[in-house]
Amino acid sequence: MIFWQIFWTFFKIxxxxxxxxxxxxxxxxxxxxxxxxxVTMEQLVDMVAISQMTPGPIAINIATFAGYQTAGxxxxxxxxxxxxxxxAMIVIIGVSYFLKHHEHPKVQxxxxxxxxxxxxxxxxxxxxxxQGVIDGWVPAMMILMALVASHYYKxxxxxxxxxxxxxxxxxxxxx
Amino acid sequence: MLIALLRKLFITFLKIGGFTIGGGYVMLxxxxxxxxxxxGWVTEEEFIDxxxxxxxxxxxxxxxxxxxxxxxxxxxxxxxxxxxxxSLPSFVIILVIAKFFWYLRxxxxxxxxxxxxxxxVVALLIYAAYSLATKMDREIKSFYLGLAAFALSLFFNLxxxxxxxxxxxxxxxxxxxxxxxxxxx
Numbered sequence: 001m002i003f004w005q006i007f008w009t010f011f012k013i014x015x016x017x018x019x020x021x022x023x024x025x026x027x028x029x030x031x032x033x034x035x036x037x038x039v040t041m042e043q044l045v046d047m048v049a050i051s052q053m054t055p056g057p058i059a060i061n062i063a064t065f066a067g068y069q070t071a072g073x074x075x076x077x078x079x080x081x082x083x084x085x086x087x088a089m090i091v092i093i094g095v096s097y098f099l100k101h102h103e104h105p106k107v108q109x110x111x112x113x114x115x116x117x118x119x120x121x122x123x124x125x126x127x128x129x130x131q132g133v134i135d136g137w138v139p140a141m142m143i144l145m146a147l148v149a150s151h152y153y154k155x156x157x158x159x160x161x162x163x164x165x166x167x168x169x170x171x172x173x174x175x
Numbered sequence: 176m177l178i179a180l181l182r183k184l185f186i187t188f189l190k191i192g193g194f195t196i197g198g199g200y201v202m203l204x205x206x207x208x209x210x211x212x213x214x215g216w217v218t219e220e221e222f223i224d225x226x227x228x229x230x231x232x233x234x235x236x237x238x239x240x241x242x243x244x245x246x247x248x249x250x251x252x253x254x255x256x257x258x259x260x261x262s263l264p265s266f267v268i269i270l271v272i273a274k275f276f277w278y279l280r281x282x283x284x285x286x287x288x289x290x291x292x293x294x295x296v297v298a299l300l301i302y303a304a305y306s307l308a309t310k311m312d313r314e315i316k317s318f319y320l321g322l323a324a325f326a327l328s329l330f331f332n333l334x335x336x337x338x339x340x341x342x343x344x345x346x347x348x349x350x351x352x353x354x355x356x357x358x359x360x
Contacts, residue, residue: 014234016336021235022303026328026335042293046280049292050272052299056192056265057202057237064266068273076273080266084258087234091242092254106351111231112312113346114339116321119307121335124328126300129293139294146298157299158196161292168291173283 002071003078009036010063010082018111018118021051021058026121028062029128038070041132049165052157059083138171180249181256187214188241188260202237202261206244216248237261316349 009031017024025048032038039047044066051061060080067079134140142164149155149163187209195202203226210216217225225247229239238258245257279285311317320342327333 012336016233016339018233018339022300024235025300030335045293045296046276046289048296048299049289050276051269052296053196054265054268054272055194055196056262056268057235059235060238060262060265061269064269065273068270069277073270076266076270080262084235084238084262087232087239088242088254088258090232090234091228091239092246092251106347107231109347109349109351110343111346112317112350113320113344114342115307115311116317117324117338117342119304119311120321120324121328121338122300122307123304124325126297126304129300130297133293133297139290139297142291142294143298143301146295147302150298150302151305156196157295160299161295164291164295165288166291168289168294169284169287172287172290 003074005036006067006070006075006078007082010067010079011085013063014059014083015086017059018114021062022122023118024059024062026125028066029125032066039066041129043069045129045133049161052161142167177249177252181252183214184245184248184253185256185260188245188257189263190260191241192237192261193264203240206237206240210244210248217244221247320345 013024013027013031017027025044029041029044033041033044047062047065048058050065051058054061060083063079063083064076067076069075071078130143134143146160146164149160150157188206191202191205191209195205207219207222207226211219211222222244225243226240229236229243232239238261241257241261242254245253245255247253249256280289308321324338324342327338328335
């Protein structure tokens, strides 16, 4: 059953991702690209770029995109519900409990251990994607420029992506 | 009365979902502005607690935030309406894009644009890891934990789920148990 598979896959992604949209990318890569082959690495990078230029939570965008790609409209619906379901259950069932206990030392200790792992995973998926993207000096220079633009000029990701796309058009279409 | 409140919740979060580009960290201040300053549904202090919960729980931060605020304001139905409002705009927009994107992807201009944008995605990921790392407590233990997770993915291709569970267990052992032993002695 493809829909059950989609639901379960996105449920897992929703249950184990911490640290916002980027924290989901390592899991999405593992599940969708490596495990199921529902999307290619190139398509995933496209999806991330598009998600950053359209409104709303990035993870909803990626789930909708990947679900549609795999099984049409119903697929996108199942994927989106799947990715929201775990935290919806945790948050609604536990809201009164958690509000009192989220600063509980046990919870804090677990989260403190998870944080560096999430950071490592995000860096790792950045390098994985870089392998496919860097095929010459143009993308390598663009990555550097985008890092400078984000760090020193604090430009919004949407603007950096738009500029990157513009440079892409310039180089690959006209030169 | 309740229906009106639910509709208000839905529309408020629909606006937030429809007009913020860039995900959770961009959405949180906007949610605060709407639900604390404008509607007065929760106090500033309650909002900070709710956001801490939304960030501690796994999943999508912006959706978690809408769930907890919605629940606080109007119970289960409120959580549902707020989450639906926050997710609906991106769902619809992406659906339209997904329908046409792969046909358009091969057109020269769009292909060149996406190739350029792909390089930026690499930079955004590396920068996200960097800025998260600088916000963390500067502890050598966290550094080694991150390094170990990186090495395990690189050399053994361990699943992120397994690594996150391991991270949680190690965190519990070194930060919680240590603390208890420290208190006991």
